[in-house]
Amino acid sequence: MRLAAPLLLVLPLLAAAPPAGATTELRLLPASQVWLDGKTNVTAWQCVGDSLGAELSIGAPAAELERRLGDWQRRPSGSRLDGPGEAPAGWDAEVELRIPIAALECGNAAMEHDMQKALRAAQFPQIGYRFVRLSEARYAPAGAVPAFALRVEGEISLAGTSRPVTIDVTVTQLAPNRFRLRGGLPLRMTDFGIQPPVALFGLIRARDELWVSVNLEVTLQAAGAGGGDAK
Numbered sequence: 001m002r003l004a005a006p007l008l009l010v011l012p013l014l015a016a017a018p019p020a021g022a023t024t025e026l027r028l029l030p031a032s033q034v035w036l037d038g039k040t041n042v043t044a045w046q047c048v049g050d051s052l053g054a055e056l057s058i059g060a061p062a063a064e065l066e067r068r069l070g071d072w073q074r075r076p077s078g079s080r081l082d083g084p085g086e087a088p089a090g091w092d093a094e095v096e097l098r099i100p101i102a103a104l105e106c107g108n109a110a111m112e113h114d115m116q117k118a119l120r121a122a123q124f125p126q127i128g129y130r131f132v133r134l135s136e137a138r139y140a141p142a143g144a145v146p147a148f149a150l151r152v153e154g155e156i157s158l159a160g161t162s163r164p165v166t167i168d169v170t171v172t173q174l175a176p177n178r179f180r181l182r183g184g185l186p187l188r189m190t191d192f193g194i195q196p197p198v199a200l201f202g203l204i205r206a207r208d209e210l211w212v213s214v215n216l217e218v219t220l221q222a223a224g225a226g227g228g229d230a231k
Contacts, residue, residue: 025220036212052097054098169183
């Protein structure tokens with residue numbers, strides 16, 4: 001599964017083609033988390049996970065990515081970064097994220113059991129997201145802090161079913177080589193063939209709607225410099 005991570009979503013679309021074979025990897029940091037929020041007919045619930053897996057890379061050298069980032073930050077706030085003539089030839093971004101269902105903590109063992117059963121975690125142990133394309137990118141600084149607003153198209157896989165999704169993502173630069181990605185999207189369990197769980201002989205019924213949120217932190221590094229999952 002592929003996920004739109006900070007620079008991997010914007011940079012591959014907006015600069016000149018790099019030398020063949022040059023690659024920059026992004027390392028997922030321990031501060032990264034995902035949330036599932038929902039409601040029943042009597043209360044709200046939330047499950048949180050921080051045991052994420054990812055492969056994140058860009059087919060371009062880090063120096064070129066940093067140069068392009070500096071160029072964007074000299075543009076006016078709100079500037080489109082994905083206009084005609086800005087998309088390069090030859091850039092390839094691979095961004096993958098895996099969310100183990102068994103690692104999601106809901107603060108209630110019965111709730112966690114019911115959720116894993118409803119999501120058929122024994123057969124499909126992970127939630128997946130595959131990045132397809134970036135449909136919009138703007139420079140949107142938060143005061144003096146560099147930030148970007150992205151609209152990302154992709155595909156989410158849950159309980160053996162995949163569906164196309166569009167996510168609005170905010171990318172914030174925390175340090176020269178460190179970035180935060182935040183985004184979220186609504187889902188309906190029945191769109192993935194999942195029957196919302198029921199408890200206490202039908203007295204408590206989960207609603208169909210879910211909200212999935214991600215908060216990812218990554219660092220840039222040259223390929224072969226000790227990358228891989230941070231979880």
